[in-house]
Amino acid sequence: MQLVTNLLSLALVATSTWASPLVGRQSDLQLYQLQVSSPGHDTIDGQYLVANGTDIGVMLDSQTPVQVYTTPSSKEGGLLELHTYPVGIVDHAIGLHGPPGLMNMVDLANPKGKTTDDDNVVNVWDTFRLVEEKLTNDGTGKWYAFPTQRGGYVVKWYDGSIGITDDYTPVEIIMEGIAKANYNNRPN
Numbered sequence: 001m002q003l004v005t006n007l008l009s010l011a012l013v014a015t016s017t018w019a020s021p022l023v024g025r026q027s028d029l030q031l032y033q034l035q036v037s038s039p040g041h042d043t044i045d046g047q048y049l050v051a052n053g054t055d056i057g058v059m060l061d062s063q064t065p066v067q068v069y070t071t072p073s074s075k076e077g078g079l080l081e082l083h084t085y086p087v088g089i090v091d092h093a094i095g096l097h098g099p100p101g102l103m104n105m106v107d108l109a110n111p112k113g114k115t116t117d118d119d120n121v122v123n124v125w126d127t128f129r130l131v132e133e134k135l136t137n138d139g140t141g142k143w144y145a146f147p148t149q150r151g152g153y154v155v156k157w158y159d160g161s162i163g164i165t166d167d168y169t170p171v172e173i174i175m176e177g178i179a180k181a182n183y184n185n186r187p188n
Helices: 003-017
Strands: 027-038 050-053 053-060 066-072 081-086 092-098 104-108 121-127 128-131 134-136 142-147 155-158 168-180
Touching: 027 081, 104 121, 155 168
Parallel strands: none
Antiparallel strands: 027 066, 027 168, 050 053, 053 104, 053 155, 066 081, 081 092, 092 104, 092 121, 104 155, 128 134, 134 168, 142 155, 142 168
């Protein structure tokens, strides 16, 4: 019984490791932080996005900003995936999750395992386009920040196809290069 348990544990670790994106482990990774630009909205303008559980947004208390690196997407030319750093056993990437029309920016664990539900109620996007340092989606829409009851803001992609509350703030997401790092801080 113990042998079966040990083999099962090894199998889980091995498959999780293979789920991580293939990045140049010996090369330097360019790291980025995601900064909110919303002139006229001093509460969030210039703030960095952080993760609170799976939600990505602006939290008004002091938290470490999310750091990401890019990999080319295999879906379409010119699209990028944003994977979080440091790299762990299970891959994490920034994505969009939610109903069509209004999707939350989230931290997706094992994004390659996520799909669209059969009834098309929940969508998962894990690719983005970078235009002049601004992060955008390949679909119609814009970024908006919505206040939370906890005193921060969550970032969502809104395409205008559904009605929403009017407490949002239009924002742009800027990818700011911050450093180069080795894969998991391992020496070359």
